[in-house]
Amino acid sequence: MTPRDAADDNHANTPRRSRWSDLDRPPLNTTALRRGLVHEGSLWTGVEVVQRTGSTNSDLVARAAAGSAAEGAVLVAEEQTAGRGRLDRQWTAPPRSGLFFSVLLRPREVPVARWGWLPLLTGVAVATGLSRAAGVDTALKWPNDLLVTVGGEERKAGGILAERAGDDGVVIGVGVNVSLREDELPVPRAGSLALAGAVSTDRDPLLRAMLRSLEDWYGRWRRAGGDPAASGLQETYAAGCATLGRTVRAELPGDRSVVGEAVAVDGDGRLILATESGLQEPVGAGDIIHLRPA
Missing domain, CATH: 3.30.930.10 (Bira Bifunctional Protein; Domain 2)
Structure with missing residues (x-):
C-alpha cells in the first residue's frame, strides 16, 4: 500500500466507488x-x-x-x-x-x-x-x-x-x-x-x-x-397516502386512462377516483401518475 492509499483509507468521508470496499x-x-x-x-x-x-x-x-x-x-x-x-x-x-x-x-x-x-x-x-x-x-x-x-x-x-x-x-x-x-x-x-x-x-x-x-x-x-x-x-x-386529495391519471389495463381526484381507498384496497363527469371510479390495478398543477 502506498502512502497515498493509506491516506485515502483514513478519509472516511471520501466517497468510495469500489464495488466491494465502500x-x-x-x-x-x-x-x-x-x-x-x-x-x-x-x-x-x-x-x-x-x-x-x-x-x-x-x-x-x-x-x-x-x-x-x-x-x-x-x-x-x-x-x-x-x-x-x-x-x-x-x-x-x-x-x-x-x-x-x-x-x-x-x-x-x-x-x-x-x-x-x-x-x-x-x-x-x-x-x-x-x-x-x-x-x-x-x-x-x-x-x-x-x-x-x-x-x-x-x-x-x-x-x-x-x-x-x-x-x-x-x-x-x-x-x-x-x-x-x-x-x-x-x-x-x-x-x-x-x-x-x-x-x-x-x-x-x-x-x-x-x-x-x-x-x-x-x-x-x-x-x-x-x-x-x-x-x-x-x-x-x-x-399516510400522498395520492389522496390529488388529481391523478390512472393508466389502466387495455390502454385506457382515467383522470380524476383520488378521494378514498375503499374496503378492497382500491383507489376511488372522482371524475369530472361526476362519477366515482374504483381503480384496482394500474399505474397512477400524480399530476402537477398547470
Missing part, C-alpha cells in the same frame, strides 16, 4: 439480525443474507413452492441484479446501497379476497419503521411506492411487490434506496433516505425496524380476520 456501506450483520428478530413467539422464523442474487422474490417463491421455506422466512440480498417492481419494471442499485428483501407470509385465517391488502399493509409498516429509525418523513403513493422529499421535490425511494406462492402463501418484496448518491440514481426522480436527510443510514437497525413494524401490522390485520377497518389499517393507510 467503507460507508458495510455489510449487514446476519448474526445480529437473527438475534434481534428470530425468537420464540416471533413471526420471523429465519433470516438469510446473500451477497448477490437476481431477485429475492423469485428465490423465495421458488423455495416456498419446493416446501423449503416456512412462514416468516426473510431473504435479504446485498445486491440484486434482476430486481423487479410493479408492471415488470426493473429495480437496480449499487451493492449494499439499499435494503432489498422478501418475506414469506401464509395468512390462512384471512379470506383470500382480503389478501390484496398485504402490499398496502407492507407499505404502512415500511413507512412507519423508516420514519422511526431513519427520522425521515415518508409518504405512500397508491398502491405501494414509498415517497420521500428531496429539495422540496417528491421522489420515489422504495417500492413493494407481492406475488402468490402456492395456494396459501404470499411473498412480499421490498426495495428501499438507503445511501444512494445523486449520481447513482437510476432515474432523475428517484430518491434515497440519505438524500432526504436521514439521521441514520445504518441498514441493520433500519431493516429490524421495518420487519418489527411489519410483524406488528400483520398481526393486527390477521387477528381482525383481514378486516382493514377493524385492524386500523385502512385509516392508517389513508392518513
